[in-house]
Amino acid sequence: MRVLLRSGEGFVPPSSNDFELPPIFGDNAYTTKPILLVFLSVILISVFFIISSRKAAVVPSKLQFAGESIYSFVRNDLAKDVIGHDFLRFVPYLFTLFTFILVNNLFGIIPLLQFPSMSRVSFPYVLAMTIYIVFHYVGIRKQGALKYFKEIMFMPGVPKAAYILITPLEILTFFVVRPLTLALRLFANMFAGHLLLLVFILGGDHLLQGVIGLKLISPFAFGIGIALTFFEFMVQCLQAYIFTLLAALYIAGALADEH
């Protein structure tokens, strides 16, 4: 392909370097695009839900309806269904988690912003850490530290010799693999999605600068880019949902007496 291109430089494929954005203001590391986007997401979410719930009426306005349907989705479909009778005190946390991740993911396809902040791995790590703290804390509070850890490590009804094989796996799963996969799943999905969009859209742009034959191919690249944008929208919603769902499930698991 490179031979066909007239103008000098070859196509530079998008890579992980495209995620390392320079600071916008001055020389400090605290004003990069992902960080500003996270702040923006907090402002957007707060403003939206304050406005939508301010003039709450029995017959809701469109805005109130939108806000309430998101809230009741998290409350009923995630918290109530999964956690059960003691769900109400976890709703604020799960709701924050869901809206925060959703908006930050959606930044990936919103024109001009177009960067999913969750594709920087530190953000999902921190979110997973909060879940880690919440579900272990809840479990210890509910069952007492000794019983809680015993239940994780020693499953009842298993021959004693099997514990040598199994107990390390339980510990590793509960304390390392679960929070890690939680964070990495979100990160990897956002990272890969953004990369995919970059490939097709930058590729389409690059094809436009080639000879006439390549120019004709370019719309297809853009077309796939647009189709993938819709696909990304789906993935972004799904990832926010799965993250919150698994958080709720871990809390439910820590609350339950029997796993």
Next chain:
Amino acid sequence: MAKREESAMWSIFGYLLSGLLFWGGIGFGLDKWLNTSYFTLIGLLVGISGAIYLVWLRFGRE
């Protein structure tokens, strides 16, 4: 129910992963230590069997 299946899927994935990581890791360490080459394989096999056993205990017994 879709949510239970989703959760079961991810816990099974977690168990399989930790099985391979833990016992495979021990095998790998033994190999490095004793200058052999077969403990990694043994560790991985032990790990995956342990994980499958654990999955059976958790989800297959009911």
